[in-house]
Amino acid sequence: MPTNKPNAYLAAHRDENLAALFELLRIPTSIKDAPQDYNRCAEWLRDRLVASGFAAEILTTPDAPPYVFAEYHTSDTAPTVLLYGHYDVQPPDPLDEWTTEPYDPQVRDGKIFARGAADDKGPLFAHIIGIEALLQTIGLGVNLKVLFEGEEEIGSPHIESFLTEHREKLRADTLVISDTAFYASDLPSISVGLRGMMGVEIVCTGADRDVHSGVYGGLVANPANALARIIADMTDDTGRVTIDGFYDDIIPPSEDELNSWAQVEFDEQKRAADLGLDGFHGGQRGVDPLHRNWAHPTLDCSGISGGHAGPGVKTIIPARANAIITMRLVPGQNPDKIFAALQQFVADHTPRGITSEVTLHAAGRAALFPTDSPYAQAGAAAMQQAFGKAPAWVRCGASIPITEVFQRTMNLDPVMLSIGAPDDNVHSPNEKLDIDMLYKGAEMAAAFYQILAD
Amino acid sequence: MPTNKPNAYLAAHRDENLAALFELLRIPTSIKDAPQDYNRCAEWLRDRLVASGFAAEILTTPDAPPYVFAEYHTSDTAPTVLLYGHYDVQPPDPLDEWTTEPYDPQVRDGKIFARGAADDKGPLFAHIIGIEALLQTIGLGVNLKVLFEGEEEIGSPHIESFLTEHREKLRADTLVISDTAFYASDLPSISVGLRGMMGVEIVCTGADRDVHSGVYGGLVANPANALARIIADMTDDTGRVTIDGFYDDIIPPSEDELNSWAQVEFDEQKRAADLGLDGFHGGQRGVDPLHRNWAHPTLDCSGISGGHAGPGVKTIIPARANAIITMRLVPGQNPDKIFAALQQFVADHTPRGITSEVTLHAAGRAALFPTDSPYAQAGAAAMQQAFGKAPAWVRCGASIPITEVFQRTMNLDPVMLSIGAPDDNVHSPNEKLDIDMLYKGAEMAAAFYQILAD
Numbered sequence: 006m007p008t009n010k011p012n013a014y015l016a017a018h019r020d021e022n023l024a025a026l027f028e029l030l031r032i033p034t035s036i037k038d039a040p041q042d043y044n045r046c047a048e049w050l051r052d053r054l055v056a057s058g059f060a061a062e063i064l065t066t067p068d069a070p071p072y073v074f075a076e077y078h079t080s081d082t083a084p085t086v087l088l089y090g091h092y093d094v095q096p097p098d099p100l101d102e103w104t105t106e107p108y109d110p111q112v113r114d115g116k117i118f119a120r121g122a123a124d125d126k127g128p129l130f131a132h133i134i135g136i137e138a139l140l141q142t143i144g145l146g147v148n149l150k151v152l153f154e155g156e157e158e159i160g161s162p163h164i165e166s167f168l169t170e171h172r173e174k175l176r177a178d179t180l181v182i183s184d185t186a187f188y189a190s191d192l193p194s195i196s197v198g199l200r201g202m203m204g205v206e207i208v209c210t211g212a213d214r215d216v217h218s219g220v221y222g223g224l225v226a227n228p229a230n231a232l233a234r235i236i237a238d239m240t241d242d243t244g245r246v247t248i249d250g251f252y253d254d255i256i257p258p259s260e261d262e263l264n265s266w267a268q269v270e271f272d273e274q275k276r277a278a279d280l281g282l283d284g285f286h287g288g289q290r291g292v293d294p295l296h297r298n299w300a301h302p303t304l305d306c307s308g309i310s311g312g313h314a315g316p317g318v319k320t321i322i323p324a325r326a327n328a329i330i331t332m333r334l335v336p337g338q339n340p341d342k343i344f345a346a347l348q349q350f351v352a353d354h355t356p357r358g359i360t361s362e363v364t365l366h367a368a369g370r371a372a373l374f375p376t377d378s379p380y381a382q383a384g385a386a387a388m389q390q391a392f393g394k395a396p397a398w399v400r401c402g403a404s405i406p407i408t409e410v411f412q413r414t415m416n417l418d419p420v421m422l423s424i425g426a427p428d429d430n431v432h433s434p435n436e437k438l439d440i441d442m443l444y445k446g447a448e449m450a451a452a453f454y455q456i457l458a459d
Numbered sequence: 460m461p462t463n464k465p466n467a468y469l470a471a472h473r474d475e476n477l478a479a480l481f482e483l484l485r486i487p488t489s490i491k492d493a494p495q496d497y498n499r500c501a502e503w504l505r506d507r508l509v510a511s512g513f514a515a516e517i518l519t520t521p522d523a524p525p526y527v528f529a530e531y532h533t534s535d536t537a538p539t540v541l542l543y544g545h546y547d548v549q550p551p552d553p554l555d556e557w558t559t560e561p562y563d564p565q566v567r568d569g570k571i572f573a574r575g576a577a578d579d580k581g582p583l584f585a586h587i588i589g590i591e592a593l594l595q596t597i598g599l600g601v602n603l604k605v606l607f608e609g610e611e612e613i614g615s616p617h618i619e620s621f622l623t624e625h626r627e628k629l630r631a632d633t634l635v636i637s638d639t640a641f642y643a644s645d646l647p648s649i650s651v652g653l654r655g656m657m658g659v660e661i662v663c664t665g666a667d668r669d670v671h672s673g674v675y676g677g678l679v680a681n682p683a684n685a686l687a688r689i690i691a692d693m694t695d696d697t698g699r700v701t702i703d704g705f706y707d708d709i710i711p712p713s714e715d716e717l718n719s720w721a722q723v724e725f726d727e728q729k730r731a732a733d734l735g736l737d738g739f740h741g742g743q744r745g746v747d748p749l750h751r752n753w754a755h756p757t758l759d760c761s762g763i764s765g766g767h768a769g770p771g772v773k774t775i776i777p778a779r780a781n782a783i784i785t786m787r788l789v790p791g792q793n794p795d796k797i798f799a800a801l802q803q804f805v806a807d808h809t810p811r812g813i814t815s816e817v818t819l820h821a822a823g824r825a826a827l828f829p830t831d832s833p834y835a836q837a838g839a840a841a842m843q844q845a846f847g848k849a850p851a852w853v854r855c856g857a858s859i860p861i862t863e864v865f866q867r868t869m870n871l872d873p874v875m876l877s878i879g880a881p882d883d884n885v886h887s888p889n890e891k892l893d894i895d896m897l898y899k900g901a902e903m904a905a906a907f908y909q910i911l912a913d
Binding site: 200202204206211212213214216217218219220221222223224225226227229230232233234236237238240276277280281282284285286287288289294297298301303304305306307308309310311312313314315317318319320321322323326327328329331333356357358359366367401402403404432 | 654656658660665666667668670671672673674675676677678679680681683684686687688690691692694730731734735736738739740741742743748751752755757758759760761762763764765766767768769771772773774775776777780781782783785787810811812813820821855856857858886
């Protein structure tokens with residue numbers, strides 16, 4: 006078997022590339038950090054891409070952290086790939102649960118521990134060095150556009166207007182994103198379905214101040230009790246959501262997809278035990294866990310507050326109670342329609358003496374991506390080549406709102422090439438990425454672009 | 460009509476008595492103030508009672524602020540009255556809502572503005588000067604024991620052990636308390652029923668940490684949703700409590716009491732408007748407000764908390780949610796039995812995947828006092844004499860836990876002689892007491908002891 010030149014190049018540059026990644030990981034870019042660090046991070050990425058041979062620039066907007074855009078032109082006939090990644094990270098707190106400092110990357114046991122190691126600085130860097138390995142050896146073979154943003158972790162609030170404004174500049178034949186993890190430690194995967202989400206706040210108000218529960222008990226309607234009932238009424242005893250029309254438009258998974266899911270092992274006991282639970286008892290009764298997580302919508306109270314629930318008893322009827330409801334939506338569900346039905350539901354379930362208000366905080370549709378496109382197939386082949394195992398086509402219970410924005414504004418289905426393990430502590434203390442995973446990810450990236458070039 | 464000598468004495472000493480009350484009001488005795496101020500206040504009261512002719516002393520205990528005890532012996536055949544009052548006050552905050560300083564009494568518009576003016580330094584002082592007026596003119600005619608405590612506003616946590624320890628010393632034929640207000644500004648009243656109360660906390664727990672509502676949505680059971688359902692299920696659509704046996708032991712009001720309530724005007728629109736409401740829609744449907752407040756038990760969520768309900772959306776399934784439930788109980792209801800039923804209810808309504816815990820924080824039975832005892836009748840006659848109007852026999856939706864402790868430990872029914880108006884801002888900024896109310900209260904006290912002596 007002939008030497009794979011890009012892989013040989015990667016192997017020869019392991020140490021210097023690791024040192025470079027550490028530089029990137031040292032720049033603090035969570036929402037709690039300073040704007041100048043975001044600028045510094047964007048400049049670092051631009052400079053690296055320029056050094057690699059790209060035409061790279063920083064695009065600024067009034068509201069968002071800087072976007073890094075870079076372009077490498079191979080030929081007018083080669084396919085054009087858009088690579089998306091994000092350089093912002095989750096806030097590192099609680100800091101005292103980190104074994105070593107979040108912004109001081111350390112290697113232990115072959116793994117890089119740092120905030121952003123797996124989400125998403127490590128994976129985007131894997132693409133950069135994979136591309137460099139091609140450029141320094143056999144050539145890239147595709148036209149490549151790179152877009153790195155700095156506010157994915159807060160829901161990419163400005164990506165839609167950015168994509169709309171720069172649609173021509175960003176035009177591509179396909180989109181590749183490495184911002185997901187393997188389905189299991191030994192099972193590479195490509196996500197082809199993400200749930201949508203909706204976050205709403207419900208506020209119930211009663212008297213214009215907290216009142217004495219004795220002096221006014223039996224007289225003043227209680228907004229905390231009213232809110233509890235509204236939330237309780239939103240689901241029935243079997244865990245089904247009772248909001249009018251909630252399930253009407255759902256597009257069920259295809260036969261093919263269902264068949265592929267049957268191949269995926271879902272270890273309920275192990276995953277539940279990781280959270281101190283004896284099993285998973287959320288969602289709709291009588292439905293298997295994978296379906297509940299991938300193909301069923303959910304309705305969760307993510308926060309509730311009202312009156313005095315701290316230490317001690319304050320004998321009041323509170324003036325106000327509020328709750329955050331987050332839903333995960335599945336293909337076919339229309340957030341606008343569901344929000345309208347939810348507003349009606351809350352209005353219908355608000356008792357006399359209470360006023361209620363519903364505010365939409367966030368919404369995004371579920372996304373489904375094809376498995377049979379040449380780009381998805383190239384991704385699968387690249388994964389098999391790098392990791393030695395065919396990837397599973399999986400869905401994901403979570404949402405990556407940008408994917409749906411790319412579909413809607415640019416008509417691009419992402420190829421979600423996973424880099425990372427499911428236990429990488431993404432969004433948690435002690436985030437990590439295995440160094441082998443980093444380099445195999447780089448090999449996968451190189452293979453992906455090479456396959457597309459052929 | 461012959462001159463009423465005690466009243467003439469009171470009239471002749473108005474100014475010096477007002478100055479003395481101001482001294483008492485200047486001593487800060489809320490839970491946020493210093494122990495030495497409590498001592499100073501107790502000493503002030505003891506000294507005043509000694510000057511009046513009492514044998515007075517300060518009784519200290521390891522845990523409670525000092526108790527003031529005083530005794531005046533008239534004869535072995537005269538009835539013995541125990542007068543209870545409290546010299547502690549509510550914390551004065553929010554300070555910036557006071558027109559003048561809470562501990563710097565000021566007269567405006569014929570009213571004394573100060574923390575404690577109405578609750579309870581003013582009323583207990585009215586008794587002192589009423590007693591003095593008798594002693595200085597026609598004689599007291601009864602044996603009088605006085606007990607003033609300093610922790611009524613925090614629920615008198617040590618009164619039961621104190622009464623038990625000093626049962627012999629405090630033994631009396633009747634108990635008089637002036638720690639309630641007129642039912643309406645022009646309607647003197649005697650409270651003959653107070654609701655009991657129970658404060659419990661319910662904690663629901665799910666996974667051992669907050670988890671992502673996408674990654675785990677449909678899998679992990681949500682303790683906030685579970686708690687909302689438990690609370691919602693505690694009442695039905697008509698506002699009735701569904702806890703097993705909750706209403707079983709209730710002793711309904713007597714025909715006589717119901718007849719007297721029919722005479723009491725309850726201005727729902729006005730009282731509701733004071734709280735920014737168009738009416739009172741709490742409690743059980745189809746029951747009139749006075750019954751809902753006086754003779755019906757209630758179940759209110761006084762506080763609820765779980766997950767993240769602050770600004771912004773955190774898309775989680777929280778690990779934990781908790782709520783404080785306060786109930787007001789009516790005669791016949793047994794807090795022990797109800798707490799046991801509540802524990803069972805919560806256990807029965809806790810879904811799989813959630814654990815729940817119920818903790819009892821506070822409990823007290825409802826109290827009913829006779830209207831036909833000679834002491835209650837003497838109180839009514841004294842009120843009519845001083846205020847020119849027969850008092851209404853009223854209940855109160857709130858609880859004054861000490862009354863039930865006096866009943867239980869000393870077998871004494873209190874005669875609750877109201878001094879003060881319903882809008883005296885008790886527990887609120889700008890607490891006040893009308894100076895006329897103070898002196899009429901003193902006349903009432905004098906008349907009460909005089910009638911008992913006859």
